[in-house]
Amino acid sequence: MTKLATSLRRAAWVLAGFACLAASSPAWAQETSPSQQTKLDEVVRQAVAEGRSVRAIVRFTDEAARKRGAGMVSHRGGHVRRAFNAVGALCIDVDAATADALAADSGTVSVSIDAQVHSSATGAMWASQSSGADAPRQNLQRGGRSISVAVIDSGVRPHADLPAARIRKFVDFVNGRTAPYDDFGHGTHVAGIVAGSGAASLFLEDPYVGAAPDVDVVALKVLDRTGAGRTSDVLAALEWVAANHTTYNIRVVNLSLGHPVFEPAASDPLVQAAEALARRGIVVVASAGNLGIDWRDGFPGSGGITSPANGPSVIAVGAVDNKGTHARGDDSVPGYSSRGPTRFDLLVKPDLVASAHHVVSLAAPESYLFEKFPGLHVNPQPGAVTQYMTLSGTSMAAPLVAGTAALILDANPRLTAATVRAVLEFTAQQLPDTNLLTQGAGSVNAQGAVRLAGLIKPGTEVGQIWLQSRNG
The missing domain is CATH 3.40.50.200 (Peptidase S8/S53 domain)
Incomplete structure (x- = not known):
């Protein structure tokens, strides 16, 4: 070059x-509606395919969807560890079927592994x-x-x-x-x-x-x-x-x-x-x-x-x-x-x-x-x-x-x-x-x-x- x-x-x-400001869209907003599979990150997707339980971070479109997700987790015997308001998320422990069900919900943005850092x-x-x-x-x-x-x-x-x-x-x-x-x-x-x-x-x-x-x-x-x-x-x-x-x-x-x-x-x-x-x-x-x-x-x-x-x-x-x-x-x-x-x-x-x-x-x-x-x-x-x-x-x-x-x-x-x-x-x-x-x-x-x-x-x-x- x-x-x-x-x-x-x-x-x-x-x-x-110098001329541009960072985008100011709401942290919870999601313009597209990804398919159920693409809502799962590659680690969670593999766990679901193998029927393994996961500790995951789930992001939602709004507060109503998050409350619905928390209810689903509790009803299915999972555990809600923590809520994150800044990104509209929950940290949860769930089995593979519940993770898959959350991904199928229209109010779920993404299901990500609670990865080790x-x-x-x-x-x-x-x-x-x-x-x-x-x-x-x-x-x-x-x-x-x-x-x-x-x-x-x-x-x-x-x-x-x-x-x-x-x-x-x-x-x-x-x-x-x-x-x-x-x-x-x-x-x-x-x-x-x-x-x-x-x-x-x-x-x-x-x-x-x-x-x-x-x-x-x-x-x-x-x-x-x-x-x-x-x-x-x-x-x-x-x-x-x-x-x-x-x-x-x-x-x-x-x-x-x-x-x-x-x-x-x-x-x-x-x-x-x-x-x-x-x-x-x-x-x-x-x-x-x-x-x-x-x-x-x-x-x-x-x-x-x-x-x-x-x-x-x-x-x-x-x-x-x-x-x-x-x-x-x-x-x-x-x-x-x-x-x-x-x-x-x-x-x-x-x-x-x-x-x-x-x-x-x-x-x-x-x-x-x-x-x-x-x-x-x-x-x-x-x-x-x-x-x-x-x-x-x-x-x-x-x-x-x-x-x-x-x-x-x-x-x-x-x-x-x-x-x-x-x-x-x-x-x-x-x-x-x-x-x-x-x-x-x-x-x-x-x-x-x-x-x-x-x-x-x-x-x-x-x-x-x-x-x-x-x-x-």
């Missing part, structure tokens, strides 16, 4: 992002830093102050770099505990990439500082001590954000987790819950997944983007291996990083890539990862208590972008979620010899994104100049 074609394509993305991280044995996230802080004096980022993960353990005072709220959807904790260790690491202050490593020439060290964190625990969870718990967390984002000034949500795609985005309840938040103006960032290697031949393959990163309004982030240097010239996308297009919908994903290979961030002592993998510990002071560890994966890429989004909103709080995404994509730097379905718009450029955001004049009428000069 020529440089001109590339420039035109990227300019079109940006103009669309997993973190998008993998171990690594040495550390590096070169995200460029420190440039906006040092050169533009931005840290994300007064903004909260919701980290939907395995929890957060208070740390010298992220003390309890900066964890504005902790909600445990797994065990119901009230004090912040992290028994897996992944969420603490992710939160450190977003918001770590570097307090425990300030003696180093290059401290381990997060992308937006002044933001607050809202920690929503949906993964257990092994890094696994349920889609229904993630839905509950997203619904909690929808109800409480104003109270805690949550402008960005990070989801370093996901599950394989089993149905189109329009019927996937996890995608639809994320899309509902984006319509509220919240920037939703998700890891693209670590399914980049085709298990059949061991080479990078396509179609590995996980849910909810396959959502049209969700910023899907793939991984970059920076080779342990600050220079970008040797950066590349590792094989494990999921490639597009998305299953079923064939959307161009990921949207961006970011540093994610051998990343040092906060450790959670006594957690599963901390105890199980001592080789991942990073201790810059021999003999001292271990404060950091290193992980790799698209789980580490997403929070770097989420933190950068917070910096953008710090620079210009009136920007919409769509504009934040457009700024991130327009300023991204393309990696050489890497295609669109591997890197999206390119590698996140935090400094460029924050500079551009500060020049945008929100609310400018169509046809008017929407960028101000440096002199105003």
Whole structure:
């Protein structure tokens, strides 16, 4: 592709992002009436064919249909676990016949498996830093102050770099505990990439500082001590954000987790819950997944983007291996990083890539990862208590972008979620010899994104100049 074609394509993305608003149709609406078979995702369809019971999430056209569905489940001996108002759904345990009967009801939109979700991280044995996230802080004096980022993960353990005072709220959807904790260790690491202050490593020439060290964190625990969870718990967390984002000034949500795609985005309840938040103006960032290697031949393959990163309004982030240097010239996308297009919908994903290979961030002592993998510990002071560890994966890429989004909103709080995404994509730097379905718009450029955001004049009428000069 020529440089001109590339420039035109990227300019079109940006103009669309600045000029268009997200669709505002009701979350429950469904224009078409799919057949009974297509209402079942591929996992539920297989279970029904084999006569197996399922734990499913059923979406309905309206409240009357949902009440009718709940009655059907109870009458047939099933169990209603939870209701989700944002996407008009119920989480249920039913036998195969009931799942089939629900699909036959005209008020049912979709029947989806309550899929297991997993973190998008993998171990690594040495550390590096070169995200460029420190440039906006040092050169533009931005840290994300007064903004909260919701980290939907395995929890957060208070740390010298992220003390309890900066964890504005902790909600445990797994065990119901009230004090912040992290028994897996992944969420603490992710939160450190977003918001770590570097307090425990300030003696180093290059401290381990997060992308937006002044933001607050809202920690929503949906993964257990092994890094696994349920889609229904993630839905509950997203619904909690929808109800409480104003109270805690949550402008960005990070989801370093996901599950394989089993149905189109329009019927996937996890995608639809994320899309509902984006319509509220919240920037939703998700890891693209670590399914980049085709298990059949061991080479990078396509179609590995996980849910909810396959959502049209969700910023899907793939991984970059920076080779342990600050220079970008040797950066590349590792094989494990999921490639597009998305299953079923064939959307161009990921949207961006970011540093994610051998990343040092906060450790959670006594957690599963901390105890199980001592080789991942990073201790810059021999003999001292271990404060950091290193992980790799698209789980580490997403929070770097989420933190950068917070910096953008710090620079210009009136920007919409769509504009934040457009700024991130327009300023991204393309990696050489890497295609669109591997890197999206390119590698996140935090400094460029924050500079551009500060020049945008929100609310400018169509046809008017929407960028101000440096002199105003």
